[in-house]
Amino acid sequence: xxxxxxxxxxxxxxxxxxxxxxxxxxxxxxxxxxxxxxxxxxxxxxxxxxxxxxxxxxxxxxxxxxxxxxxxxxxxxxxxxxxxxxxxxxxxxxxxxxxxxxxxxxxxxxxxxxxxxxxxxxxxxxxxxxxxxxxxxxxxxxxxxxxxxxxxxxxxxxxxxxxxxxxxxxxxxxxxxxxxxxxxxxxxxxxxxxxxxxxxxxxxxxxxxxxxxxxxxxxxxxxxxxxxxxxxxxxxxxxxxxxxxxxxxxxxxxxxxxxxxxxxxxxxxxxxxxxxxxxxxxxxxxxxxxxxxxxxxxxxxxxxxxx
Amino acid sequence: xxxxxxxxxxxxxxxxxxxxxxxxxxxxxxxxxxxxxxxxxxxxxxxxxxxxxxxxxxxxxxxxxxxxxxxxxxxxxxxxxxxxxxxxxxxxxxxxxxxxxxxxxxxxxxxxxxxxxxxxxxxxxxxxxxxxxxxxxxxxxxxxxxxxxxxxxxxxxxxxxxxxxxxxxxxxxxxxxxxxxxxxxxxxxxxxxxxxxxxxxxxxxxxxxxxxxxxxxxxxxxxxxxxxxxxxxxxxxxxxxxxxxxxxxxxxxxxxxxxxxxxxxxxxxxxxxxxxxxxxxxxxxxxxxxxxxxxxxxxxxxxxxxx
Numbered sequence: 001x002x003x004x005x006x007x008x009x010x011x012x013x014x015x016x017x018x019x020x021x022x023x024x025x026x027x028x029x030x031x032x033x034x035x036x037x038x039x040x041x042x043x044x045x046x047x048x049x050x051x052x053x054x055x056x057x058x059x060x061x062x063x064x065x066x067x068x069x070x071x072x073x074x075x076x077x078x079x080x081x082x083x084x085x086x087x088x089x090x091x092x093x094x095x096x097x098x099x100x101x102x103x104x105x106x107x108x109x110x111x112x113x114x115x116x117x118x119x120x121x122x123x124x125x126x127x128x129x130x131x132x133x134x135x136x137x138x139x140x141x142x143x144x145x146x147x148x149x150x151x152x153x154x155x156x157x158x159x160x161x162x163x164x165x166x167x168x169x170x171x172x173x174x175x176x177x178x179x180x181x182x183x184x185x186x187x188x189x190x191x192x193x194x195x196x197x198x199x200x201x202x203x204x205x206x207x208x209x210x211x212x213x214x215x216x217x218x219x220x221x222x223x224x225x226x227x228x229x230x231x232x233x234x235x236x237x238x239x240x241x242x243x244x245x246x247x248x249x250x251x252x253x254x255x256x257x258x259x260x261x262x263x264x265x266x267x268x269x270x271x272x273x274x275x276x277x278x279x280x281x282x283x284x285x286x287x288x289x290x291x292x293x294x295x296x297x298x299x300x301x302x303x304x305x306x307x
Numbered sequence: 308x309x310x311x312x313x314x315x316x317x318x319x320x321x322x323x324x325x326x327x328x329x330x331x332x333x334x335x336x337x338x339x340x341x342x343x344x345x346x347x348x349x350x351x352x353x354x355x356x357x358x359x360x361x362x363x364x365x366x367x368x369x370x371x372x373x374x375x376x377x378x379x380x381x382x383x384x385x386x387x388x389x390x391x392x393x394x395x396x397x398x399x400x401x402x403x404x405x406x407x408x409x410x411x412x413x414x415x416x417x418x419x420x421x422x423x424x425x426x427x428x429x430x431x432x433x434x435x436x437x438x439x440x441x442x443x444x445x446x447x448x449x450x451x452x453x454x455x456x457x458x459x460x461x462x463x464x465x466x467x468x469x470x471x472x473x474x475x476x477x478x479x480x481x482x483x484x485x486x487x488x489x490x491x492x493x494x495x496x497x498x499x500x501x502x503x504x505x506x507x508x509x510x511x512x513x514x515x516x517x518x519x520x521x522x523x524x525x526x527x528x529x530x531x532x533x534x535x536x537x538x539x540x541x542x543x544x545x546x547x548x549x550x551x552x553x554x555x556x557x558x559x560x561x562x563x564x565x566x567x568x569x570x571x572x573x574x575x576x577x578x579x580x581x582x583x584x585x586x587x588x589x590x591x592x593x594x595x596x597x598x599x600x601x602x603x604x605x606x607x608x609x610x611x612x613x614x
Binding site for chain 1: 396397491492493494495512515516518524525526527529532533534535536563566567570597600601603604605606607608609610611613614
C-alpha cells in the first residue's frame, strides 16, 4: 500500500542555464517529488494529469523507479503542461519564458481508492483548490505537507489560506515566507505562518539550505556546497520528496524525525542540480545517497562542551 | 602574556538602520575583534591608531574588558578614522556615506615587544602593506589569520596577494571570495584561494552562516536566525574575534578545533547584531554565550544512521 500520495504537475520543461539548453524534457513538481521519495521504497503514488503528447517511456520510467501512476490521468485530446525558463548567471534567479497550462486548466484531481489510506500527503505546487480537493478525498492522513509559491499568493490568497489552515506542514521559500507573513525575519515569519494552521514551517533558502520551525524550536539543514550546479530546476520539489519520503518511510512524525527528514531532503536536492532535468535523479543509487549523507555529517557535525 | 595580537581600525562610526540612527560611536575592526576575543580571557592586544579626539572612556572600557591597548597609538594632533553608513531595509546591503581615513592615512604599525611572541595574529581589514608589516614584526606566530575586503582587491591587489601568501587562514565574504578567485562556486573559489597560500579558507555569508575549507574538507556554521537584527555593523569582525579568540585560548589549530572556532565566531556574531554598535558586546556575559551555544547545538545537531 502506498505510504505517500503526491499531487502536483507532471510536465514538459524547456530549460536554459549558463551550461546549456534543453528541448522539451520531463519535468513537473510531482515528477521530482516522486523520483526523490521513491528512494525510500514507499510506493509513492502520483495524482496528476498529462496530455496525449506525454511519452509512454516517461510513464514507464516512473513505474520502473517504483512510482505508482494509477492516479496519473491521461487526457488524450489534450496537451501536457509546459514550462520554459532561463536561469541567470548566478543560478539563483530565473525568468519564466513560457507557461502553457494546457490539461491543467481543467484538472479535477481524482484520488484512487487504493491511495486514500495513505498516511502522508504531499501537496505539490498547484492551485490551492486542487490541493484542497485532494485533502478532502483522503481518509485520515497523519501528515499533510503543502508546497506553494508566490503566484498563488498574488491571485488566490484566500483559497491558499484555506488550504494552509488544513495542513500539518508547509514548505515555502524565504521570499514567499516573507510575502505570506508580511514579516522580514524568518523567525517572525514562521510564527505568523504557524498561526495560520501548520504545526511545522519549513523555509527553503536554495543554496543557503533550509530551516524547520516547530513551536519555539528551530533546526537548520545546510545545502551541500557543490563545485558545479548545472540546473536548479526541481531542487525544491526534490527536497520536498526527500522530506515526505523519509517521514512516510518511518511513520515517525516527531520533531527529531523532521530534522532527519530535512537533512534527507537537502541531501537528495544536492544531487538533483548536478545534471539537467530529472537525469541525475533517474540514475541515483543508494550508495551515492549514503556517501553524501556522510559528507553532510562531516559538513555539519562538531563537538563543543558547553557548561 | 597576550595570546592574540589584533591589528585593525579603531574608529568612530555613525550608523543608520531602519531601526534608528547613531551619532559618532565607538567602532572599528580591531574594536569588535577585541571585544569578541576578550570573552576567552586571553589578554588580546590591539595594534592600531586613534586621534586626539578619541575618548579616554572608550580606551578604559576596552581595558576593563581585558583588552591590552599598549599598542594603540594616540596621535594627539590627528583625528580618529571615521566611517558612516546606512543600511537598506533588508539589512544585507549598505551604502557608505563617509570614510575619513584621518590618522590611518599615515599609520605605521609598531608591535610592542611584549606582543611579539603571541601565537595567534588577527589581521583585521586594513591596507595589505600595514598587515604585512605586522606579520614581519612577529617572532614566530603559529596561526596568522587575514581579513580583507573588495576595496583592497580593487586598488592594491598585488600587495594583497603578497600578504595572502604569508597567512595560515583567510576570512572573506562570499562576494569577495568570488572576486578574488574569479570562480562563482565557493567550493572552487576556496581551492583557488588555497593555492594563493592559506591552508584554511573561511567564507562568511552573513545571515547565511560561514564555511571553512581545509584541503578537501569543508565545514559549515549557520548564523543563528534572529527575530530582530538591529545593526549588522561589526558582525564579521566579531566573528573573526570569536574564531581567533577560541584558537588562541586552546592553542589547538587542528581542523576539528577550527570547526569549533567558527561555531564560536558565529555565536558571538549573533549577539553583536542585536544592538547598535558595540553595545551588546560590551555587556555580554559568559552565561549568555553558553546559553546561545546550546541553541546552536539544537539548531544543528541531529542523529542519522548511515550505512
